[in-house]
Amino acid sequence: MDFLYALCLSFATFSLCFLLFPILTASSPILNHSITPNFTATNMQFIDNSGAFLESPNGTFRASINTLESIHSHFYFSVIHVASNTIIWSANRNTPISYSAMLSLTIHGLSIADDSNRAVWSTPSFNSNIASLQLLDTGNLILVDAQNVSLWNSFDSPTDTLIIGQRLYVGTSLNGAVGNNNLSVDDYRLAVTSKDLVLQWKGQTYWKLSMEAKAFKNSDTPVSYMEMNRTGLYLFGADGSEVVFQVFLETSDTKIGRLGYEGVFSISGFMGNKWVQDFVKPVDICQRPFTCGKLGFCSNQNPTCICPTGFHYDAEENDACVPIEDTISLPSSCDESGNSGEFNSSTVYLELQKGMDYFGNHFNRPVNHVMNLSLCQDVCSQNCSCQGIFHENSSGSCYLLEYNLGSLMPMTFGEEGLLGYIKAISTVSVIPDENKKHGLAVSSLVVIITFSGFVLATMLVMIIIWLRKKRYDRMTFGRLNSFSTADLEVVSIPGLPVRFSYEELVAATENFNNQIGSGGFGTVYKGIIADKTVVAVKKISSLGVRGKVEFCNETASIGNIHHVNLVKLRGFCIHGKQCFLVYDYMNRGSLEKILFGNESNDPVLEWQKRYEIALGMARGLAYLHSGCQQKIIHCDIKPENILLHSDFQVKISDFGLAKLLSHENSKLLTTLSGTRGYLAPEWLTSHGITDKTDVYSYGMVLLELVRGRRNCLFQCSSTESDVSEGNGPSFISTSWDLGMVYFPLLALEMHKQRRYKELADPRLEGRVRIEEVETLVRVALSCLHIVPTLRPSMTNVVAMLEGRLHIGEPRVEALEFLRLYGGKTTETSRLLTRIG
Incomplete structure (x- = not known):
C-alpha cells in the first residue's frame, strides 16, 4: 500500500514538472528577426538577453536596448555585432535613456520615449503603414510595409561606423563620437564628396583619400558613394559600375570602418574572434587636428604637447594655449552679423617659432601668392573669422587660419619658409587722457606740416623729371609704356612664385658659368641665391612665340604643384626675351x-x-x-x-x-x-x-x-x-x-x-x-x-x-x-x- 502511494506521488510530481517545463524554460524571450506593430520594449523587459529583442537570421547581429560598459545609466537602442559586442549603429546617440524608457513600434513608425513619455527619437512619417521591423543578415535594420517594400533603413542613417554592403553617399557622412563613454556627435566627420573621401574637423579638411599611396584612382568620373566589400574600400560613380577610387585590404567576411573619437578613420576585419586593423588614417598623431588642443604644438618626439613661446596652458579655457601676457587675449569668434565686437581694440600678431605648421595649410589654397607680411596681416585683421596667418616670404603666399583653431604640427620638409602668426587683441586702452590728447594733437600737427612739405618737394621733383622726359623720342616712350603694361599684367597673375631679378641670377650663377646640364627646353646652371640656398637655374630656349603673360600663367600653374617626387619650382625671371626658371637643386644629379x-x-x-x-x-x-x-x-x-x-x-x-x-x-x-x-x-x-x-x-x-x-x-x-x-x-x-x-x-x-x-x-x-x-x-x-x-x-x-x-x-x-x-x-x- 505504501509502495502504491509512493508510486502515485512520484507520477504526480513528474506530471506537474512536465506541465511546468515550458514555463520554466521560457524565462528568456525567444529572439526573432522580425516583429510587428503594437510592440514595446525596455531594457528591463529583455534584461536576460542583455536588452536584445531582435536577431538577424544568421545570428551575426542583434538589436537591443543596451548600456555602455562604463556608464550603466545611459542606454541606447543599437544594432550590435554579436561576436565582438561592437555597436555598429545607434538611434538615440545624442540623447541616452534610462533602463525603463520605452521603445515602441506602431503602424506609423518606430520611436523612443523617455521616462516622462517625451519623444527622444523617431523615424519619419510614411505614406504606408508599417507591417514589420526586420534585422537583416547584413546588419541593416529596416521597416517594411505590407508589400514588403522598405520604408526606412538604418544604413541610410549612418552614425560613426560603416559595415560591408552599407553605402555612404555624397552629402552624407560618418560622425565621430565624443568618446568611448559618450556616443554623442562630436566635431569629426568622414564625408564623401564628388571628387574624394575626406576627414574634417569642424568643417576643416585634414586628410584626403587621394593623397594616400595605397589609393588607386581609376577615372575622373564624379563620385556617387563609398562602399566596402570583403577585399577593400571603393568609391563608385553614379551607375555603380565604375570604380573611381579603390583601396585593397586584407580579405575578411566581416569588416567595419569606424571614425574614432580622436579623429582617426580605421577599417578592421574580424579575424580569429578579434578585430584586426588594416587601414588607419592619419597614422601620424601630430597630423590630427586637435591632438594637443587649441594652439598646442604636437612634437613628433613621443609625441609631446607644448605651448608655443609666449603662450601657456589655461585650465579655465579647456587647456587651450593662451598668451602669457595678461594684456593680450585671443579674439572671440564672429557673431551672427559677422562682427566680433572687438574692432575697437588693438590687433596684434604673435609670431610662432620656426618649424611650426598647421594642418589647414596643406589643404587650403593661399588667399594670395604675391603679398608681403603686412598686407597678409591686414587681410586677416579685416576678417573677424580669421584667427591667424602663415606667410612665406620668398613667394609671398598668405594662408589664413579661419574659425576654430586646432593644434600646431611640425613643419614638413620643403616648407621651412613658412612662418605663423596668431591674431590677438591687446586689452590696453588706446584712448588717452585729456593731457595726452592735447599732446597728441600737437604732435599730429607737426607730422601734418612735415608731410605736406615732403609732398610739395616730391611734386616739384616730378615736374622737373616730366619736363626732361618731354625731350625723349615718342617711340621710345611708347615702348617703355608698353613694357610697363605687360609687367602689370604679369604682376596681376595669381599664384606666381617669387620673381627674381636678372641681376640676382647673374650673381647666383657667377654670370652663368657653372653649367650642369642641358636639354630640350634649355640650359641648366647651378647657383646660390641670397639666402644661401643652392638652386638650379634653367634658361628657357624653346618657348617659341609664347608671350610673357602666357609664360607666367604656365609658371604660376607649375609653381602651385607640390609633390614629394616632383622638383619644386622656387621662382622665375623674365629679362627681355629671356626666361628663367629657378628650381631646388638636386645634389645627386640625374x-x-x-x-x-x-x-x-x-x-x-x-x-x-x-x-x-x-x-x-x-x-x-x-x-x-x-x-x-x-x-x-x-x-x-x-x-x-x-x-x-x-x-x-x-x-x-x-x-x-x-x-x-x-x-x-x-x-x-x-x-x-x-x-x-x-x-x-x-x-x-x-x-x-x-x-x-x-x-x-x-x-x-x-x-x-x-x-x-x-x-x-x-x-x-x-x-x-x-x-x-x-x-x-x-x-x-x-x-x-x-x-x-x-x-x-x-x-x-x-x-x-x-x-x-x-x-x-x-x-x-x-x-x-x-x-x-x-x-x-x-x-x-x-x-x-x-x-x-x-x-x-x-x-x-x-x-x-x-x-x-x-x-x-x-x-x-x-x-x-x-x-x-x-x-x-x-x-x-x-x-x-x-x-x-
Whole structure:
C-alpha cells in the first residue's frame, strides 16, 4: 500500500514538472528577426538577453536596448555585432535613456520615449503603414510595409561606423563620437564628396583619400558613394559600375570602418574572434587636428604637447594655449552679423617659432601668392573669422587660419619658409587722457606740416623729371609704356612664385658659368641665391612665340604643384626675351649620370635603390596625370629628367614645360618635341597625345633601370633626336647591323621564356630580387603596348609596383612592333641562342 502511494506521488510530481517545463524554460524571450506593430520594449523587459529583442537570421547581429560598459545609466537602442559586442549603429546617440524608457513600434513608425513619455527619437512619417521591423543578415535594420517594400533603413542613417554592403553617399557622412563613454556627435566627420573621401574637423579638411599611396584612382568620373566589400574600400560613380577610387585590404567576411573619437578613420576585419586593423588614417598623431588642443604644438618626439613661446596652458579655457601676457587675449569668434565686437581694440600678431605648421595649410589654397607680411596681416585683421596667418616670404603666399583653431604640427620638409602668426587683441586702452590728447594733437600737427612739405618737394621733383622726359623720342616712350603694361599684367597673375631679378641670377650663377646640364627646353646652371640656398637655374630656349603673360600663367600653374617626387619650382625671371626658371637643386644629379656612369670606379646603383626609383617616378607621374587640378602631360620622360636628392629620393623635373593641359583639352597636343628612344608610336601619327604617352616613356626608362644601360646604343643623327611637326624619323633602326642589342625586344623574348634574371644588370652580380625583376619587366612591357588604351594608367602602375594590384600578362601581339625598332627576327633568334 505504501509502495502504491509512493508510486502515485512520484507520477504526480513528474506530471506537474512536465506541465511546468515550458514555463520554466521560457524565462528568456525567444529572439526573432522580425516583429510587428503594437510592440514595446525596455531594457528591463529583455534584461536576460542583455536588452536584445531582435536577431538577424544568421545570428551575426542583434538589436537591443543596451548600456555602455562604463556608464550603466545611459542606454541606447543599437544594432550590435554579436561576436565582438561592437555597436555598429545607434538611434538615440545624442540623447541616452534610462533602463525603463520605452521603445515602441506602431503602424506609423518606430520611436523612443523617455521616462516622462517625451519623444527622444523617431523615424519619419510614411505614406504606408508599417507591417514589420526586420534585422537583416547584413546588419541593416529596416521597416517594411505590407508589400514588403522598405520604408526606412538604418544604413541610410549612418552614425560613426560603416559595415560591408552599407553605402555612404555624397552629402552624407560618418560622425565621430565624443568618446568611448559618450556616443554623442562630436566635431569629426568622414564625408564623401564628388571628387574624394575626406576627414574634417569642424568643417576643416585634414586628410584626403587621394593623397594616400595605397589609393588607386581609376577615372575622373564624379563620385556617387563609398562602399566596402570583403577585399577593400571603393568609391563608385553614379551607375555603380565604375570604380573611381579603390583601396585593397586584407580579405575578411566581416569588416567595419569606424571614425574614432580622436579623429582617426580605421577599417578592421574580424579575424580569429578579434578585430584586426588594416587601414588607419592619419597614422601620424601630430597630423590630427586637435591632438594637443587649441594652439598646442604636437612634437613628433613621443609625441609631446607644448605651448608655443609666449603662450601657456589655461585650465579655465579647456587647456587651450593662451598668451602669457595678461594684456593680450585671443579674439572671440564672429557673431551672427559677422562682427566680433572687438574692432575697437588693438590687433596684434604673435609670431610662432620656426618649424611650426598647421594642418589647414596643406589643404587650403593661399588667399594670395604675391603679398608681403603686412598686407597678409591686414587681410586677416579685416576678417573677424580669421584667427591667424602663415606667410612665406620668398613667394609671398598668405594662408589664413579661419574659425576654430586646432593644434600646431611640425613643419614638413620643403616648407621651412613658412612662418605663423596668431591674431590677438591687446586689452590696453588706446584712448588717452585729456593731457595726452592735447599732446597728441600737437604732435599730429607737426607730422601734418612735415608731410605736406615732403609732398610739395616730391611734386616739384616730378615736374622737373616730366619736363626732361618731354625731350625723349615718342617711340621710345611708347615702348617703355608698353613694357610697363605687360609687367602689370604679369604682376596681376595669381599664384606666381617669387620673381627674381636678372641681376640676382647673374650673381647666383657667377654670370652663368657653372653649367650642369642641358636639354630640350634649355640650359641648366647651378647657383646660390641670397639666402644661401643652392638652386638650379634653367634658361628657357624653346618657348617659341609664347608671350610673357602666357609664360607666367604656365609658371604660376607649375609653381602651385607640390609633390614629394616632383622638383619644386622656387621662382622665375623674365629679362627681355629671356626666361628663367629657378628650381631646388638636386645634389645627386640625374638618373642618367648615376645609371650610365662611364667611369670604371663609379659605384653601381644597387637593386633596392633602382626599385625605389621606379616607384618614385610612377608616383610623381600619377600625381601629374590625376592628382593635379589640371592634368599635366610631361612629354619628355627620360633618365636625364629624373633627378635624385639626398638618399636617392626621386624628383621629376621639367614637368609642365611642354604644355599645360586641362582635362577637356588633353588630346589636343600633337606637335611637341620628345627624345629619340623614349617616344611613343603615336607621336608619328595624327592621333592626339595623352597621358598614355608618358606611360610609354616610363616603360622605356624601367627597362633601362633593369639593364643599367641605354635601350638604344647606336649613335642617332641630329635629325633623329627630336620630332617636329609633320616630320618624324623612321623607327627602323640599324642597331642589329651595328651588332648591338635593342633591349626592349630582348626583354620581350626573354619574358616569353620567363628568363628574367638574365635581363638584370650584370654589374650587380646577382644582387637582385628575381620577383622584382620580373615585376619591373612585366610592368614595362605592359607600358609599351602600341595601342595607348592597352597601357595601364600611372596610378595602376603604382598599385602594381606596391603589390596592391595584380600585374596582367603583357599582350605579345601589341608588342610585335618592337621588331621594327630592333631589327630582324633571325638576328634576334641568333642572339638568344648565343646568350642561352
